[in-house]
Amino acid sequence: MAIPTHQKALLLTAKGGNFVVATIVVPKPQPNEVLIRVEASSLSHLEYKIQEHGFFVSEYPAIIGLDAAGVVVAVGHAVVNLSLG
Structure with missing residues (x-):
């Protein structure tokens, strides 16, 4: 499967802002x-704290997210312990 050039993402617009x-x-x-081609994701309670208080975010819009599962579709040239698939 070819890697697409564009994707949908959930962006946080500002500290205390909307997704x-x-x-x-x-x-x-x-x-x-x-x-990684993400096949499942979710928002955890931590993402709502990041949204509300701006923890760990230095610029907006920001893509945050800690919970995802999927398939490796590309690797950087220095990656040695992971492969496609």
Whole structure:
């Protein structure tokens, strides 16, 4: 399956702001990163604290999220312990 050029993402617009669904460019993995095709995700209680108080976010809009599952579809050139699939 080809990697799409765009994806839907849940963005946090501002500290204390709303979450909005937007279409964004699919990033290319950096040397020590992997790209995962997310097949399931959720918002946890921590994301609501981040939304309300701005913890861990330095600029907006921000993509936050700690709970996701999927398949590795690309790896950066320095990744050695993970592979496609």
